Amino acid sequence: MSDNPESPAERNRAEQARLYGAPLVDVVNELTDTFGISRAQLARVLGLSAPMISQLASGNRLKIGNPSAVQRLQRMMQLAPEVRTRRMDAAAALADVESEATGKVLTRTTAALRHDGATNVQDVLRWAASADELAGAADLLATDYPALAEVLRVYGNGRTRDAVEHFRQVSGG
Amino acid sequence: MGDIVGGRFELIDVLDGGGSGTVWRAWDHRDRTYVAAKVLRTGDSDSLIRFIREAKRVVQHPHTLAPRNWTGEDDRVLFTMELVRGGSVATLLGDFGALPEGWVIELAGQAADALVAVHAAGFAHRDVKPSNLLLDATGRERPRLRLGDFGTAAAFDAPRLTMANAVLGTPGYLSPEAYRGADPAPAQDLFALGVVMRQMLAGNAPPESRGRDGLVASDELLTLVDEMLADDPTARPGSAYEVLNRLQDLSGAGSLEHGADPTDPVEVFDHVPPLPAEWGETGPFARSASAHPATSPTHNDPDTVVLNREPEPEPTPALPKLVQEHPTRSRPDVPIAAWLLLIAGIVLLALAIALA
Numbered sequence: 001m002s003d004n005p006e007s008p009a010e011r012n013r014a015e016q017a018r019l020y021g022a023p024l025v026d027v028v029n030e031l032t033d034t035f036g037i038s039r040a041q042l043a044r045v046l047g048l049s050a051p052m053i054s055q056l057a058s059g060n061r062l063k064i065g066n067p068s069a070v071q072r073l074q075r076m077m078q079l080a081p082e083v084r085t086r087r088m089d090a091a092a093a094l095a096d097v098e099s100e101a102t103g104k105v106l107t108r109t110t111a112a113l114r115h116d117g118a119t120n121v122q123d124v125l126r127w128a129a130s131a132d133e134l135a136g137a138a139d140l141l142a143t144d145y146p147a148l149a150e151v152l153r154v155y156g157n158g159r160t161r162d163a164v165e166h167f168r169q170v171s172g173g
Numbered sequence: 174m175g176d177i178v179g180g181r182f183e184l185i186d187v188l189d190g191g192g193s194g195t196v197w198r199a200w201d202h203r204d205r206t207y208v209a210a211k212v213l214r215t216g217d218s219d220s221l222i223r224f225i226r227e228a229k230r231v232v233q234h235p236h237t238l239a240p241r242n243w244t245g246e247d248d249r250v251l252f253t254m255e256l257v258r259g260g261s262v263a264t265l266l267g268d269f270g271a272l273p274e275g276w277v278i279e280l281a282g283q284a285a286d287a288l289v290a291v292h293a294a295g296f297a298h299r300d301v302k303p304s305n306l307l308l309d310a311t312g313r314e315r316p317r318l319r320l321g322d323f324g325t326a327a328a329f330d331a332p333r334l335t336m337a338n339a340v341l342g343t344p345g346y347l348s349p350e351a352y353r354g355a356d357p358a359p360a361q362d363l364f365a366l367g368v369v370m371r372q373m374l375a376g377n378a379p380p381e382s383r384g385r386d387g388l389v390a391s392d393e394l395l396t397l398v399d400e401m402l403a404d405d406p407t408a409r410p411g412s413a414y415e416v417l418n419r420l421q422d423l424s425g426a427g428s429l430e431h432g433a434d435p436t437d438p439v440e441v442f443d444h445v446p447p448l449p450a451e452w453g454e455t456g457p458f459a460r461s462a463s464a465h466p467a468t469s470p471t472h473n474d475p476d477t478v479v480l481n482r483e484p485e486p487e488p489t490p491a492l493p494k495l496v497q498e499h500p501t502r503s504r505p506d507v508p509i510a511a512w513l514l515l516i517a518g519i520v521l522l523a524l525a526i527a528l529a
Contacts, residue, residue: 014467021218040443047267047377048267048268049244049264049267049442049444051442051444055440055442061440062436062437063436063437063439065268065269065270065378065439066266066267066270066377067270067376067377068270068377069267069268069270078415124517136210137523141525145522148522161353
C-alpha cells in the first residue's frame with residue numbers, strides 16, 4: 001500500500017525530499033550505514049525517540065518537530081562524506097554532533113547535592129581555631145597564598161550558603 | 174526461565190537504565206499481568222515505603238504512577254507499578270520540541286491535579302521534572318500524564334534530622350529555598366512545575382532559562398509561569414489547587430488544538446519495545462508446570478494496596494546479576510576523607526606561617 005503513489009506516506013516522502021534533501025528513510029539508512037550505528041543509536045544521537053525515527057522513516061510522519069534534532073541531523077549529513085572517505089573517524093564525528101546536543105539537559109539524572117562536604121570542612125576549621133583566629137590566619141596568608149586565604153575565609157567564618165556554593169564549584173558537583 | 178523475585182515477579186528485560194534506578198519489565202505470576210519493576214537498595218527505599226503506606230489515595234490517583242507493591246529481598250527492595258508505555262514529557266520534548274499551548278495547559282493541569290493529591294496527603298514530591306512526568310501511549314488523542322518516581326517524596330512533618338545536610342532533587346528544578354536546604358513544602362513543587370511548563374513552551378531550553386523571549390503562548394499562561402518561578406515562595410500561587418484552577422480558566426484550556434500545527438500533530442507513541450521471543454500477551458509461553466510459582470504462599474490481600482513486608486516463606490532466587498550491578502554503581506560521593514586531609518594540611522600551613 002505504501003507503494004501507491006497516492007498514499008499519504010508517499011506524499012510525505014516526497015515532501016521530506018523537499019525539506020531535507022531526500023526522503024528520511026534514505027537519510028536514516030545512509031547515516032546508520034556511514035556511522036555504523038543502529039536506528040536506536042541514531043535516535044539517541046539526534047535526541048529523538050526510536051518510535052519517532054520509525055514513523056519518520058515510514059513516511060507516517062512528515063516533519064521533525066524538534067529544531068535541535070534537525071540541527072543535529074544536518075550536522076551529521078555534513079560530516080557523513082568526511083566519515084565515508086575516512087578523513088574523519090565515525091566516533092569523533094558522533095562526538096562532534098553530540099557536543100551540540102542541548103537536549104541532553106532534559107534527561108539529566110537526579111543528583112543529590114550534599115552539604116556534607118562544605119559543613120565538614122567548616123567543622124574542622126572551627127574546631128581548630130576561633131572565627132577571629134581564622135580571619136587573622138587568612139589575613140596573614142592573603143598576599144602570598146590568596147587561594148588558601150579564600151578557603152579559610154569562606155569555610156572559617158563565611159555563611160554556610162557561600163561555603164556550599166564554593167564546595168560545589170570546587171568539587172564540580 | 175528468569176529469576177522470580179518475592180515468589181511472584183519474573184524480571185524480563187530492562188526498559189530504562191537511567192535516573193534513580195533500573196526499571197524492568199516484569200511478569201506478575203499472581204495477577205498474570207506485565208508490570209514495571211524498580212530495584213532500590215534498602216537504604217534508598219525507606220522514604221518510598223513510608224510514602225506508599227501513608228499516601229494510598231495518591232497511589233490510586235489517575236495522574237500518579239506510584240508503586241503498588243514492594244517486596245524486600247536481601248539488601249534490596251523491588252517496587253512494582255503499572256507499566257506505562259508512552260515515555261515521558263522529556264521524550265515528548267525530544268520528539269516535538271516546543272509543545273502547542275493547548276498541550277501545555279492539559280499536561281500541566283494533570284500534573285497540578287496529581288500534586289493536589291500528593292500535597293493533601295502531607296508530602297512534597299521534590300523531583301518534578303520532564304522525565305518524571307510519564308505518559309500513557311495515547312497517540313494523537315488526549316494525553317494522560319502520570320506523576321512518577323516518588324523516591325524523593327518527603328512528608329512535611331518528617332523529622333528534620335533525616336534531611337539535614339542533604340538537598341535532594343535535580344539542579345535546574347530546585348527552588349532557591351530548596352537549594353538552601355528549606356524543609357519540604359508545596360511551593361517547591363510548584364516552582365519545579367513552573368520550570369517544566371516553561372520548558373514545554375520553549376522546547377529544548379535548559380531548565381535555568383527565564384523570560385518570555387521566543388515563547389508562543391497567551392499572556393495569562395506566561396504570567397502564571399512567571400509567578401510559579403518567583404524566587405520568593407510566598408509570591409508563587411498559593412497551592413497546586415490554585416494552579417489547577419487558573420490553568421482550567423485559560424482560554425486554551427480543554428482544546429488540544431489550541432496553538433497546534435495541524436500538519437504536524439503531537440503524538441504520544443508506544444515506547445515499550447516488543448516482548449522477547451519467549452513471551453506473549455498472556456505471559457510466558459509453555460514451560461514446565463513444576464516451575465510455575467503462582468501457587469507459592471503469599472500474605473498479600475488482593476483487594477488492597479499490597480504492602481508485602483514479611484519475608485517469603487520459601488527461599489527465593491537471587492536477583493539477576495544485572496540488577497545487583499546497578500545499585501552498587503556508586504554515586505560520585507564527596508571525597509570527605511580527602512577534604513579532611515587537605516584542610517588539616519591547610520591549618521598546619523597557616524599555623525606554620527603565622528608562627529614564622
